[in-house]
Amino acid sequence: MRRLATDTLIIAERNVVRLTRTPELLIGFTIQPIMFVLLFRYVFGGAISTPGYTYVDFLIPGIIVQNTAFGGFATALGLNEDVRKGLIDRFRSLPMARGAVLGGRTLSDVALNALSITILLITGVIIGFTFHTSFGDAVAGIALLILFGYAFSWVLAFIGLVAKSSETVNSIGFIIVFPLTFISSAFVPVASMPDGLRQFAEVNPFTIVVDAIRHLWIGAPSNNDVLWAVVWSVGIIAAFSVLAVGRYRRAAGG
Amino acid sequence: MSSRPAIEVEGIVKRFGDVRALDGVDLVAEPGKVLGLLGPNGAGKTTLVRVLATLIEPDRGTARVTGLDVVTEAARVRERIGLAGQYAAVDENLTGLENLTMVGRLYGAERAPAKRRARELLERFELSDAADRPAKTYSGGMRRRLDLAAALVAEPPVLFLDEPTTGLDPRSRLGLWGVIEGLVAGGTTALLTTQYLDEADRLADEIAVIDHGRLIAQGTSNELKDRLGGERLEVRLESAADAVRSIEVLAPMSDEPPQHAGHDVTVAVRDTHGVIVEAVRRLSDAGIEVEDLALRRPTLDDVFLALTGHVASDEDEAGGEAQELETRERAA
Numbered sequence: 167m168r169r170l171a172t173d174t175l176i177i178a179e180r181n182v183v184r185l186t187r188t189p190e191l192l193i194g195f196t197i198q199p200i201m202f203v204l205l206f207r208y209v210f211g212g213a214i215s216t217p218g219y220t221y222v223d224f225l226i227p228g229i230i231v232q233n234t235a236f237g238g239f240a241t242a243l244g245l246n247e248d249v250r251k252g253l254i255d256r257f258r259s260l261p262m263a264r265g266a267v268l269g270g271r272t273l274s275d276v277a278l279n280a281l282s283i284t285i286l287l288i289t290g291v292i293i294g295f296t297f298h299t300s301f302g303d304a305v306a307g308i309a310l311l312i313l314f315g316y317a318f319s320w321v322l323a324f325i326g327l328v329a330k331s332s333e334t335v336n337s338i339g340f341i342i343v344f345p346l347t348f349i350s351s352a353f354v355p356v357a358s359m360p361d362g363l364r365q366f367a368e369v370n371p372f373t374i375v376v377d378a379i380r381h382l383w384i385g386a387p388s389n390n391d392v393l394w395a396v397v398w399s400v401g402i403i404a405a406f407s408v409l410a411v412g413r414y415r416r417a418a419g420g
Numbered sequence: 421m422s423s424r425p426a427i428e429v430e431g432i433v434k435r436f437g438d439v440r441a442l443d444g445v446d447l448v449a450e451p452g453k454v455l456g457l458l459g460p461n462g463a464g465k466t467t468l469v470r471v472l473a474t475l476i477e478p479d480r481g482t483a484r485v486t487g488l489d490v491v492t493e494a495a496r497v498r499e500r501i502g503l504a505g506q507y508a509a510v511d512e513n514l515t516g517l518e519n520l521t522m523v524g525r526l527y528g529a530e531r532a533p534a535k536r537r538a539r540e541l542l543e544r545f546e547l548s549d550a551a552d553r554p555a556k557t558y559s560g561g562m563r564r565r566l567d568l569a570a571a572l573v574a575e576p577p578v579l580f581l582d583e584p585t586t587g588l589d590p591r592s593r594l595g596l597w598g599v600i601e602g603l604v605a606g607g608t609t610a611l612l613t614t615q616y617l618d619e620a621d622r623l624a625d626e627i628a629v630i631d632h633g634r635l636i637a638q639g640t641s642n643e644l645k646d647r648l649g650g651e652r653l654e655v656r657l658e659s660a661a662d663a664v665r666s667i668e669v670l671a672p673m674s675d676e677p678p679q680h681a682g683h684d685v686t687v688a689v690r691d692t693h694g695v696i697v698e699a700v701r702r703l704s705d706a707g708i709e710v711e712d713l714a715l716r717r718p719t720l721d722d723v724f725l726a727l728t729g730h731v732a733s734d735e736d737e738a739g740g741e742a743q744e745l746e747t748r749e750r751a752a
Binding site: 169172173176180184188251252253255256257259261262266 | 470473474475495496498499501502503505509510511512513514518522523525526527528554570
């Protein structure tokens with residue numbers, strides 16, 4: 167167990183070092199979300215009505231949740247590259263803890279997500295976002311974001327192991343992430359959507375997590391969203407860690 | 421314990437779909453020796469290495485490394501092996517030093533000793549100048565050396581070198597051969613797969629020839645060559661039109677019918693004494709013009725051709741398919 171923790175940290179450290187050497191990824195995780203924030207705030211924001219809240223207060227929780235889903239792409243792309251380049255074989259031939267490669271991958275996404283969240287919160291505050299809740303609630307919101315981001319990394323870890331190329335990772339990833347994040351309460355109130363989309367959005371875990379963060383940051387009604395967001399996150403981790411580890415083992419031939 | 425074979429393989433079968441990549445292979449490698457596993461692309465070499473390195477489980481049969489079963493005692497096997505391969509599995513975004521330090525730590529060493537060991541290996545493999553550069557800036561030869569160094573971090577008693585020089589330019593190849601020779605001089609057991617006969621000839625104490633997932637011969641390079649029955653006389657004719665007649669006049673010197681291809685005639689001669697003189701006399705009596713004439717020992721190429729019916733670098737259809745499966749299985 168100690169070995170698992172040590173090895174996981176070694177792999178996570180490796181991924182973070184790698185990240186600092188791949189500026190194109192870092193730009194993807196920092197500049198791009200800022201552009202999205204500005205785009206929604208100033209281009210679409212004026213046309214979207216969010217009764218009870220200013221659009222910037224409504225938008226920031228939503229866009230940060232969307233962005234944590236993208237953090238997992240580092241895991242998917244990185245794992246996929248490791249499989250293709252034979253690095254996974256090297257790791258498997260070493261007397262290291264079996265779960266450490268996947269554990270380390272998803273763990274390094276936490277660092278990446280923490281960075282993205284910080285950048286987006288600063289951007290948000292500059293363009294007028296304010297917390298309407300206590301310091302404790304704000305921190306709880308950040309913790310929930312990290313948890314949900316970690317959970318989604320496991321989804322993308324699975325995709326990274328299944329996909330044959332980085333292009334496949336990107337297309338599978340986007341096909342999953344775009345509908346889930348846009349047909350949710352992240353950018354517009356769910357009530358404004360037509361039938362069909364609205365029902366999907368209401369049960370979409372992204373809606374639940376966005377609503378939970380809005381509750382914790384701007385005092386939106388609770389509806390037990392925080393509890394359900396935690397349940398979803400834990401459920402996703404449980405399901406996809408089993409799937410991803412199974413896939414990793416199968417790739418190992420048993 | 422020390423007399424126990426370093427690698428024992430018994431009846432290993434591994435299927436990928438309908439293709440039997442390994443079809444009942446038996447193999448033994450003595451400690452401190454280099455066993456060369458020779459075969460064309462797709463013969464099953466890489467699959468066997470992957471079984472022995474605990475990366476895939478065989479469908480049938482058993483394999484032991486230093487007496488430990490690769491399936492039931494896989495974790496302990498991993499402590500005693502090093503793997504270097506044709507794919508040069510190093511992290512391109514990490515520096516040479518970072519790569520080796522990481523591997524050392526994953527073998528269980530603390531950071532400081534792992535770093536010391538990494539520097540030592542970089543020095544030994546002449547990579548010290550590139551220690552702090554990301555591996556993606558390395559040349560092909562440097563990458564292979566780094567990959568090999570990674571396999572040596574924990575000084576494992578058994579090394580698997582899977583086509584260590586495939587795709588390298590001749591100069592880097594020679595350099596890497598020197599490195600490998602130095603290694604095994606230190607008493608490490610190595611299983612070296614290769615499709616290059618000269619590589620097996622130079623590096624391996626013993627050679628196992630594998631084709632279509634089966635072991636078809638095993639012995640020292642000399643033993644394998646002796647199987648072909650000694651020396652061969654090679655004659656290059658001025659005119660290919662004389663080939664048939666030259667075969668007629670040379671045939672009495674051999675127990676086997678001479679072979680010919682274009683201008684070249686090959687005769688497996690019974691004994692070497694006076695052979696050249698006799699051949700020249702016979703040919704000149706028949707009025708056949710000769711451009712060149714030489715006596716040589718069979719090469720591993722001859723051995724390979726005789727054993728498998730095709731040349732080693734030949735990529736026949738089934739072989740290509742199995743290779744593709746191996747690659748696909750890696751990617752899965």
